[in-house]
Amino acid sequence: MKLGYFPGCSLKGMARAYDESTKIVAEGFGIELMEVDDFNCCGALEAKGSNEKLSYMLPARVMDSAKGRFHVDAIVTPCNGCYHSLLRANAAMNEDSAAKSDVISFLKDVGYGTYEGDIDVRHFLELFYNEVGPEKVKNAVKKSLKGLKVASYYGCLYERPKTITKTGYKSKRDDSENPYFQDELLAATGAEVVKFEAAASCCGGAHALQDESLAATLSAAVLSAAKKAGADILALPCPLCGAALDIKQPEIVKAHGNDAKIPVVYFTQLIGLAMGKSAKDLKLTDPISNPMEILKSKGLV
């Protein structure tokens, strides 16, 4: 299977730790990623509220580039937001013939014109679970994360909504109401995954700028639920949740107190750490919420 890798805008900016740790983990387990380096923004939630056609054209151009240049069978992204946009465009291409012909004529004008809604869209977490899986992770552990209590957080758009996640799927998908792929992968590193009620709740990140106080309240609910569950650290698979829960954490703590103070990392950073990769390469010093302190105290870095 040939895979195109679509990092998305965030991973080339503030969430570079996710981009770099994803590549390290993929390489370590023999997953070859062909980076679509001329990617454009997927349009996120803003395009679909503004213009229906554009909301299909933007993600379609990314998939067209992956297919036209690399002849991929599937495109993988580590971002919940990009994943949503790509799946949504794929669903429209398969269910709405008018949308499909608009998109195809757009791609013929500006791109390769090869994409017709016919490649699989995958989230890196789902791909990694299915192609590698907890067993192989367990066997590859060089430094066990034993003693580290992790809250495994998924965010919203990872397995929702079914109207688009059902379309064009060939691989085994996570449970949409009670996701567990990340839990099992993290448990395979030796870490203790705590039972955590807010695992698939919303961090409010979509309104992090438009409605700051509500977004902070939602984020605080997730962070304090993780802390209450006894977690030392929260791991996640989405750069937008990362921005909301990590970069915004100082503001959240200011408004909601120390109950919401907990280090936040990408799940790929913890898997990389268990593989024996260095904190520097995994950019574990990037998060504002300072995971280095707890990792040091557990003797992991």
Next chain:
Amino acid sequence: MAENTDKMVIDGVELVGIWKEFMPSRILYEDVTTEFLNEVKKLPGGETIAKCYQCGTCTGGCTLPEFVNKFNPRGFINLVRRGHYDLLVSDYKELVWKCVSCNRCTHRCPKGVNTQEVVRAIAKFLEDRKVFGKLTNDEAFDEVFMDEVINEGRIDEVKIVKDFYAKTGRLKEMMSGDQLSLGFKMFTSGRIKLFGGKIKDWKKVSQRLKEELQ
């Protein structure tokens, strides 16, 4: 309801009670107008609104009611379908746009209503009718975001924040000590780049996207 206590026997078991009135029958209100429904249907994402049968699964699983009093996707849809525009504006206009797009409603809807997009369409319907008297934060952000995507192809996080604060007249807030020290940390660690990645031939794509908007 008392007169509805008719006897009913199923498989030899006699059932008593107000079984006919398990749910009160629906009344078609005389003031129903489909004018607003038709408008919402035409907006991006509004298409599936008429499929709703008012079961309330969306509101039951919604992220917001716990945090935002009276937030109710089922209720918003009901008001539009019954043509209660005045009530929507007077009591709910400040609520509709608060949706955080978690998509649990759309995911669980048994009728295939794209609830999250319908709620966004209702907010857009109100924005288009200028009921807010000013540009809402949501509209401002969408505009800034789409401008940047169409012109540059990619989103630069710092630029988008700066442009959004400028558009909503809050640039001063962005210059607070906390924000600046955060920005400094991001910059010195290399997470803020002054020159973002450029996409080859984006001008052509940009031109084509702009034609699409006309």
